[in-house]
Amino acid sequence: MALLEVRNLEVSFGLRSGAVKALRNINFTLDRGERLGLVGESGAGKSVLGFSILNLIAKPGRITGGEILFEGQNLARMSARELRTIRGNRISMIFQDPMMTLNPVLTIGQQMVECLLAHRKISRENAKTIAIQKLKQVQIPSPETRIDQYPHELSGGMRQRVVIAIGLLMDPDIIIADEPTTALDVTIQAEIMELMVELCERNNVALILITHDLGVVSQVTQKAIVMYAGRVIEQGPTREIINDAQHPYTQGLMNALPQMAIPGQRLNQIRGSMPTLQKIPTGCAFNPRCDYVMDVCKHQLPGYTRSGNCQVACHMVAEMKRDEVSSEEV
Amino acid sequence: MTDSNQTTPESFTPEADKAPTLWERFRDSHIWHSFKRDRIAQLSLTVFMGYVIMALFAPMIAPFDPYDPTQIDIMNSELPPSWDEDYGDPQFWLGTDAQGRDLWSTILYGTRISLTIGVCAVLLQATIGIIIGLIAGYRGGRVDSILMRCADVQLSFSTMMVAIVVLAVFQASFGTELYQDLAMLMLVLVIGIAEWPQYARTIRASVLAEKKKEYVDAARVMGLGQIRIMFRHILPNTLSPILVISTVQVANAIISEASLSFLGLGMPVSQPSLGSLISSGFEYIFSGTWWITVIPGVVLVCLVLVMNLMGDWLRDVLNPKLYKG
Numbered sequence: 001m002a003l004l005e006v007r008n009l010e011v012s013f014g015l016r017s018g019a020v021k022a023l024r025n026i027n028f029t030l031d032r033g034e035r036l037g038l039v040g041e042s043g044a045g046k047s048v049l050g051f052s053i054l055n056l057i058a059k060p061g062r063i064t065g066g067e068i069l070f071e072g073q074n075l076a077r078m079s080a081r082e083l084r085t086i087r088g089n090r091i092s093m094i095f096q097d098p099m100m101t102l103n104p105v106l107t108i109g110q111q112m113v114e115c116l117l118a119h120r121k122i123s124r125e126n127a128k129t130i131a132i133q134k135l136k137q138v139q140i141p142s143p144e145t146r147i148d149q150y151p152h153e154l155s156g157g158m159r160q161r162v163v164i165a166i167g168l169l170m171d172p173d174i175i176i177a178d179e180p181t182t183a184l185d186v187t188i189q190a191e192i193m194e195l196m197v198e199l200c201e202r203n204n205v206a207l208i209l210i211t212h213d214l215g216v217v218s219q220v221t222q223k224a225i226v227m228y229a230g231r232v233i234e235q236g237p238t239r240e241i242i243n244d245a246q247h248p249y250t251q252g253l254m255n256a257l258p259q260m261a262i263p264g265q266r267l268n269q270i271r272g273s274m275p276t277l278q279k280i281p282t283g284c285a286f287n288p289r290c291d292y293v294m295d296v297c298k299h300q301l302p303g304y305t306r307s308g309n310c311q312v313a314c315h316m317v318a319e320m321k322r323d324e325v326s327s328e329e330v
Numbered sequence: 331m332t333d334s335n336q337t338t339p340e341s342f343t344p345e346a347d348k349a350p351t352l353w354e355r356f357r358d359s360h361i362w363h364s365f366k367r368d369r370i371a372q373l374s375l376t377v378f379m380g381y382v383i384m385a386l387f388a389p390m391i392a393p394f395d396p397y398d399p400t401q402i403d404i405m406n407s408e409l410p411p412s413w414d415e416d417y418g419d420p421q422f423w424l425g426t427d428a429q430g431r432d433l434w435s436t437i438l439y440g441t442r443i444s445l446t447i448g449v450c451a452v453l454l455q456a457t458i459g460i461i462i463g464l465i466a467g468y469r470g471g472r473v474d475s476i477l478m479r480c481a482d483v484q485l486s487f488s489t490m491m492v493a494i495v496v497l498a499v500f501q502a503s504f505g506t507e508l509y510q511d512l513a514m515l516m517l518v519l520v521i522g523i524a525e526w527p528q529y530a531r532t533i534r535a536s537v538l539a540e541k542k543k544e545y546v547d548a549a550r551v552m553g554l555g556q557i558r559i560m561f562r563h564i565l566p567n568t569l570s571p572i573l574v575i576s577t578v579q580v581a582n583a584i585i586s587e588a589s590l591s592f593l594g595l596g597m598p599v600s601q602p603s604l605g606s607l608i609s610s611g612f613e614y615i616f617s618g619t620w621w622i623t624v625i626p627g628v629v630l631v632c633l634v635l636v637m638n639l640m641g642d643w644l645r646d647v648l649n650p651k652l653y654k655g
Contacts, residue, residue, distance in 0.1 A: 054551060056547075056550055056551065059471075083553075084553040084554075084555065085553065086553070087550070087551055087552065087553035088551060088552035088553035088554070089553055092551065092552070093548075093551040095544055095547070095548060097544065100543060100544035100545060101544045101545055101547075101548040102545060102548075103545045103548075103549070103563050103566075103567070104545075104567065105566040105567050105569075106562075106563070106566065114552075114554070114558070114562065115552045115553075115554070118552065118553060118554050118555070118558065119553060163548075166548075166552070
């Protein structure tokens with residue numbers, strides 16, 4: 001059994017103008033120790049997916065369908081009390097901006113001890129020892145003194161290390177990292193990413209990495225999911241997606257990488273922008289921006305087509321596969 | 331792997347490795363620097379500390395015990411302050427009141443009562459207001475609407491009106507005797523309950539701003555309960571407005587108490603607060619015995635003024651948007 005299995009997940013936001021589906025028909029599995037990348041433009045629903053795994057979507061949003069099976073237990077139907085024993089304990093989350101995620105008026109030690117005491121029946125001294133040990137694991141120098149400092153006394157990279165230490169505090173099975181390096185400068189980004197991967201590997205922790213950096217995804221993850229307008233449009237092994245992207249949107253993302261541009265020319269970009277969730281085009285949501293748009297794209301939602309080990313939601317890919325099969329038959 | 335120490339070279343100097351003591355932290359803090367530069371803040375704090383010492387050590391400082399009838403001689407009544415050459419008695423520095431009590435001792439004890447009532451009433455206000463404000467702000471929605479409408483209703487009755495009605499009804503139904511015994515408690519309760527919306531509103535407003543911040547999400551992701559998030563994570567972040575309104579509210583509570591006492595609904599004459607002293611002297615003011623009213627009046631005005639000045643200073647210090655270079 002997979003560690004985490006998401007089946008037909010659907011999340012809606014009840015707005016004044018009516019319900020808006022932020023996530024539609026999400027399916028994926030995550031095994032112990034596996035690393036999964038969630039990619040997409042801003043507004044694709046990556047962060048909503050991250051939050052909904054913990055069943056922590058803020059009102060007016062809620063999970064309207066599907067299951068989130070964590071070791072066979074459905075998180076979508078769990079009581080608040082039971083959920084609290086999972087959150088932070090078995091599944092933890094790391095956010096983008098470490099300055100914002102740490103409480104400015106509590107020392108990092110207080111915040112860590114608090115989390116430990118909320119989940120385990122141990123003494124304050126023991127909790128502090130564990131906290132120091134975790135800070136050591138994320139390579140913070142002299143953790144015994146750092147633990148009594150406030151977040152503003154630490155540098156950005158140091159703070160993100162503390163956040164990771166808090167994420168690791170309860171030895172979780174899954175860490176959801178929501179753009180963990182975006183707020184850091186480039187030299188530190190690589191260090192932090194490396195540290196996270198190393199720690200996940202050593203402790204056999206599964207990682208869900210939410211990012212829009214395809215470079216990071218290709219280096220770090222084994223599986224990748226590409227999202228567009230609340231729907232998965234392509235998912236499969238990272239290597240296949242990076243080397244042989246099938247969906248025109250994924251191809252567009254790859255071409256938009258600065259490395260793909262010819263020096264001296266404008267960078268490639270996907271024309272247009274992501275539709276708002278109230279106005280998702282009928283048929284394939286990507287059709288107004290797609291270079292290969294066909295008639296069928298405009299009124300029929302594409303199903304998933306198998307291509308290698310990947311699943312792709314695209315009419316064109318489906319047609320190509322049909323052609324392949326029929327040509328083989330001939 | 332190199333550490334992120336390039337970004338914080340200062341973190342490797344030996345002093346930075348030692349966690350600074352509380353005193354060192356305070357000495358380096360913005361509050362202390364601002365205090366050192368602000369004459370008015372220094373003066374106010376000194377005067378206020380003077381009041382606090384007067385109140386705390388009243389039994390030791392006061393030459394007479396104004397509550398002890400055996401030390402009072404009616405023959406000494408209405409003596410002017412000792413600097414009055416004709417009638418002044420060196421025994422009574424500030425003169426005596428209509429019952430022959432030493433005014434200086436009575437003022438010391440009165441300050442004690444006024445400050446106690448002010449502080450206790452504000453503690454009560456703060457407790458009620460903080461709890462309600464936190465819940466309203468954090469839970470939002472219907473809970474918020476109900477609690478805040480209650481606050482609006484409470485605010486639409488003026489404090490004085492509520493106090494007068496409650497105290498007058500109490501006095502009428504339970505008799506003056508019992509009232510005199512419970513006067514202090516009643517004043518604390520009435521002033522405390524009448525003013526809680528001030529706190530609730532201020533705190534709700536800051537909670538609304540705080541709860542959108544990511545650290546609250548992070549706390550929820552950590553699996554912490556609502557109560558813990560409210561009191562341990564959000565409340566400390568709203569402390570600066572609480573501190574500021576507290577200074578002003580203590581001053582307000584002291585004024586309310588004085589006004590009620592002046593109207594005869596506060597502290598009884600046997601245990602006078604500053605307000606009841608002013609009131610008791612007021613009857614004689616036209617016969618020339620000004621000191622019974624004026625001296626406690628000046629003491630009261632100074633106390634309230636000093637507290638308001640401290641509140642102003644605190645507000646400026648704690649509001650980063652008002653930093654004056």
